[in-house]
Amino acid sequence: MYLEEVNVIFIEPCTADANKMRFKAAFSRNISEILPYLNAEIKIAQYNHRAENLTFNQGIKIITLSSETLSVAKIINETDAYEMCDYIKNLINDIYKKRDVIVPLFEMRKKPSVLDIYKYLPKTNCKRCGESTCVAFASKLIVGELQVQQCRSIHENKHDGKLDELKKILNC
Structure with missing residues (x-):
């Protein structure tokens, strides 16, 4: 398994939506080598290779992955935070397994209008x-x-x- 854990650092009220929460979590290892593969697979992602971060939406949630951390805004509650950590861990591990058949994309994609x-x-x-x-x-x-x-x-x-x-x- 490429990524063993995604550990929540904090959960607090969301600044973007007062009725939601946000959280930050730490990856058990640096994932910077996987970010271009995630960028290739997540068509709506905005990737910055130099800053080593990738941002995309899932429903109303705003998800940002950097080399060491995960930040998510507009979650509903604490359970949602832990479920998102599991989802991201599984996504990263799945992409890592398939990386031999994925062409990494290092460029920032134009967001669909x-x-x-x-x-x-x-x-x-x-x-x-x-x-x-x-x-x-x-x-x-x-x-x-x-x-x-x-x-x-x-x-x-x-x-x-x-x-x-x-x-x-x-x-x-």
Whole structure:
């Protein structure tokens, strides 16, 4: 196993959202060699090779991995923090196992725009997701306020390939 432990250092109220919490955890080893592989696999990640950090969203959570630490904002509670530590540990270990078949990506990826997301949506403005337009849905999807599953129209057969492409862009 590449990474044995992810140990919580602190959990405190979140500065980005008063109703949420944030935490910081330490990795049992330096993971800087794995960051470019994670960058290649997590399509929505923002990676800075020189600073040795990678940031991505999972739902509303903002996750930042550096060479020695994990920081996560907008968690619900302490249990969520420990579950996230396990998730990140498993993700890093899985990527490490598959690193021979992954081409590492050292460059910072351009974050998908609202229009990049919108072009894969049905463009029906059906409001079944709770938003007034598909553009509004795309803007909330990109920041993690909504999930792709909430667009009911995209799951219909006539939009088959679009759902797969959208999931690929959003890494879900």
